[in-house]
Amino acid sequence: MPSTISVIGALLSQVAFVTGVLYYFGWAYSHAYFAYFGVDAGALGFTTQEYVLRSLNSLFRPGMFTLLAILVLLAGRWLPELHARWSRRPRRTLRRWVEVTGTIGVALTAAVAIVMFVPTSVAGPVGIYAPFVLLAGMVCLGFASRLRWKYRSLLGIRAPRTAADVVASKTRILVLIAVGMVAYVWAVAAYADRRGLDDAQHAASDHFIDKPSILVFSVDRLGIDGAGAQVGEITMPGEKYRYVYSGLWLLARTTDRYYLLPQLWQAKTDRVFVIKDGDTIRVDIARNP
Known part of the structure; x- marks a missing residue:
């Protein structure tokens, strides 16, 4: 019974970690995407479930890369032992592996620390690769x-293992795992931020062909203008709505607001229009032809 409980606990912890990564990716992606249009994603009121769902499509590539990297690492962990067996000097070979991998690890970690804490001219351009270097x-x-x-005696470490050695080894492993997890989440956030910005720029360059087309009928003038946006006056007697606005794309929708873009929206030139739902307006949504 204890083993079953421990397995369930381990599975739940993994699910919680994966959910946290998905949420963080969706949050970083959404903030980068909507920030390109000048909209704070926090104002859209996305739930945890919505952030997770928004992350799934964009996480396919990094997810596949992560799985492949894990497989490569699992297979590659035996490379030093195989190399030592095939060589005529196994002790010397293993020492070289320890020295080279340890030196590279320290150098890469130190490089990330320098980029993070020491202001240099290359810190900005190189900083986007920092989480991957840290990993x-x-x-x-x-x-x-x-x-x-594993190979203390073969490496010439003659001192017997003590309880302090075991504690130090476990602590070192926990620290490496903790820093690795932080680096992984950092890398996911960096990728999400870059992907969100790229998708927003791509949507704008394609004139939002994947966005729904919007018609806004209003009792009063709304002051909607911008490249491609048009307004018409309804003069039919008995009609509730007097104005109709066309040439608009739907950027986002919340429970009580519509975020609209003019048809030929340009960055840093045109605005995003926020229309509050109510009795004085009617919004028709159609597929972009």
Whole structure:
């Protein structure tokens, strides 16, 4: 029974971590996407479920890359042992592996620390790669730690293992895992931010062909203008609505508001119109032809 409970607990912790990553990706993606149009995604009131759902399509590539990277790492962990067996000097070979992987890990981690905390001219351009570099550093340090722990005698470490050594080893592993998880979430957020901005720019360059077309009927003038937006006056007697606005795309919708773009919206030139739902307006939504 305890083993079953521990397995269930482990599964739940993994599900919680994956859900957190999906939520964070959806949040970062949405904020970057809508920020391009000058809209704060926080004002749209997305729920946790909506953030998770918004992340699924864009996470396909990084998800596949993550799975492939895990498979490569699982297969590659035996490379030092195989190399040592095939070489004529296994002790020297393993020492080289420990020295090289450990040095690379320290160098990569130090490089990220410099980029993060020391202002330099290259910090900005290089900073986007920092989480991936940090992940690679943690992998290298993990390889070195595993080899040192598993082949102590072969590496010439003659001192017997003590309780303090076990605690130090477990602490080191936990630190590496914790930093690796932080780096992974950081990398996901960086990718999401870049992907959100790219998708927004792509949508604008394609003139929002995937957005629904909007007609707004209003009792009063709404002051909607901009490139491509048009307004017509309804003069039929007995008609409730006096004005109709066309040439608009739907950017987002909340429970009580519509966020609309003029048909030929241009960044830094045109506005996003926020229309509050109510009895004085009617919004018709049609598929973009």
